[in-house]
Amino acid sequence: MDAPPPHALSHSPAAAARVSVDEHRAHIAALLDERLRVEHNDDAVDDVLLEDALGRLLAETVLSPLALPPFRNSQMDGFAVRAAEAVVGRPLPVMGTIAAAPGEVSALAPMTAARIMTGAPVPDGADAIVPVEHAIVTTTDAGETREVTGADADAVAVAVAVAVTVMVTDTVQPGAFVREAGSDLPAGGELLPARALLASRHLAALAAAGIDRVRVRRRIRIAIISTGSELAAPGTTLGPGQIFDANLPALAAAASSAGAEVVLRERVTDDAAMFLVALGAAAELADLIVTAGGISQGEFEVVREVLEPRGAWVGSVALQPGGPQATATFAGVPVLCFPGNPVSAQLSFELFLAPLLREDAGLPARVTESRVLTVDLESVPGRVQLVRARADGPNGITPVAGPGSHLVAAMAAADRIIVVPAETARLAAGSEVTAWVL
């Protein structure tokens, strides 16, 4: 390892002392903080099209290149007037129609009105809009003149199109129903703050300001390497002694869910050369490498075999499942090595890595709850235990199946993880526990 981790107690394959969960978490945070900075620093941005920006984290404050709205426009369908000229009892002749459409708009001649549609530019000279509902309109229909008032909404809608004169039913205030240019945001104003997690409403604001590309924080690029000679790819047929590899799809999906980008997925046997090739490719592509398997104290532990001579910390964390853990750097890229039992691998990811990834991606922190145990629960003293469980009624929680780290079906059936503190050996039914919501 290029830099020794804070708790590098021992490089022996079976460090006698266990490090605590908190120590290991801090160690991983420090390793990532130091190492990710090389490539995934504050300058690591992607310039993406608006249509690819949903869910991304804005890299920098965005100022609006134009005023919003960009020009003075009408808030209503109605008539553009000069407020001072729009007097009760005095009809104004209606000269033309202003649509919400491209093109220059002529100034409003004195003592006239213009039909105007919602969003259309208010003509120079005009300073107020009279909504159709507040007007008495004179129309000529087949040569016959008639008046229509706002009370007859159907007739008014038709009448606007053929209005000959318009007369207000009440005094008009200057500025009435006019949206001033820049009334939402002046040109140069802050449209969006840095680190906005882009949702549809943010994309609307960017688009309204004419922006079609945006600089977002680059996702952390993760390579996943699943190790184990016994592993077969799902979709193939198992030979004797083989099991299907659950770790590659699970860790890749967990990384995506936590806002990272999975740039490499490799399954390798317990062959050191093959693992080294995968590590080399991973270090080329990724900001962070995650491995599964190969770190416990048996033989054929390829991750330990390859990385320990290169300075990895390989040890034991006071955690169940997920005790065996290792960390390293390879070609300057941090490597987090999780155990190969699929439940251990998944829970190690959730405990040690997911919170850091979520924070980097600007995603909300994991939701935790207080719930009441429905049954007694034994725990191994001295280790944090992560217990797969299900919510049971509005406040209860019940463990599913046993603690075995191979119980992938039971893990899938869980919707909560109870976190039992290291000092706790037993929790009676009725005890309050803290649980992650999956």
Added chain:
Amino acid sequence: MDAPPPHALSHSPAAAARVSVDEHRAHIAALLDERLRVEHNDDAVDDVLLEDALGRLLAETVLSPLALPPFRNSQMDGFAVRAAEAVVGRPLPVMGTIAAAPGEVSALAPMTAARIMTGAPVPDGADAIVPVEHAIVTTTDAGETREVTGADADAVAVAVAVAVTVMVTDTVQPGAFVREAGSDLPAGGELLPARALLASRHLAALAAAGIDRVRVRRRIRIAIISTGSELAAPGTTLGPGQIFDANLPALAAAASSAGAEVVLRERVTDDAAMFLVALGAAAELADLIVTAGGISQGEFEVVREVLEPRGAWVGSVALQPGGPQATATFAGVPVLCFPGNPVSAQLSFELFLAPLLREDAGLPARVTESRVLTVDLESVPGRVQLVRARADGPNGITPVAGPGSHLVAAMAAADRIIVVPAETARLAAGSEVTAWVL
């Protein structure tokens, strides 16, 4: 419209009566329920690779094609023995090593032990695993015989590899540290229930069972058509009278966020022929068409112009912003027509459509909160008002900017939407309000 909506009060462009938000919501739900059934029915499934299945809704219950674990295997690094033969004080000769690796495993000869790694197949004849920590191991190192006990973890790890004999330190129970085949799930057992929203732990279970493709509910396919001659594409230069189109990116992103698939995005002018072409393409591709703009009572309202003669319901909902609303079907495909003001379009989508889409996609319902108003709030009586706001301290909430439906920057700055009931005209500071969390 092929089937009249429940509240088809009037086909006139300016229906005098407003329908309530609840009525319109029920109308849209009924329209979608009836019309989406044609294509997007219970048989509408996608067969996707596991790596594309994250976040999708499982279409059917999945039974495990094999037992989990598929064969009896060791839970620990240690020694496979017959429990009855593993007696304190009697060393057993260690005959070979069983790795977690492909290949047949020979049966355990009587009165012997075998080194075994975690996950490796337990040989026929053996019925228990003795972890290294529970054993006294005799090794011959350069011809010299020595004993190692579990207390010396470092030495044990090395010793396992070269063990000559192994002796237990305590009685061994049959089945100890053995994971029986099917102990997680028997072959044919329910691996995942229908409608599981696939997360990493579900993909792990599917992969462990050898499954690499899965049938998921097809996403609702949505076409978005943004209408308005005044609209320019973001990234271009505005001419006089033009504004940038915020609706296309906002509605497309909102649809994606709600779990739908956007299959078409079109921007059209207020030209009926152009709109018809877009509608035709949309009806070919989509389960549901969403339009923005062109439904109010002014002139140049292309959506109304085209769809009203084809039986659309065009009317007014007791809602602000978002009063003008329309619904139709086109070539059998439901069309929801939202107003063109960008805030109105976004809030219409959130109010009327997003909850239905989220439910179909199996996503959790929108989070709502109770919060306390920090300021007085006026509302138009008789209309539900959707007020853009921000959380203010742990319990407070403060509106941002005014009610104008063109205030896209203010909408982007909001993180909550206060829902003011129709009957409420004024809320004093200190009132408790219900708010959506954006």
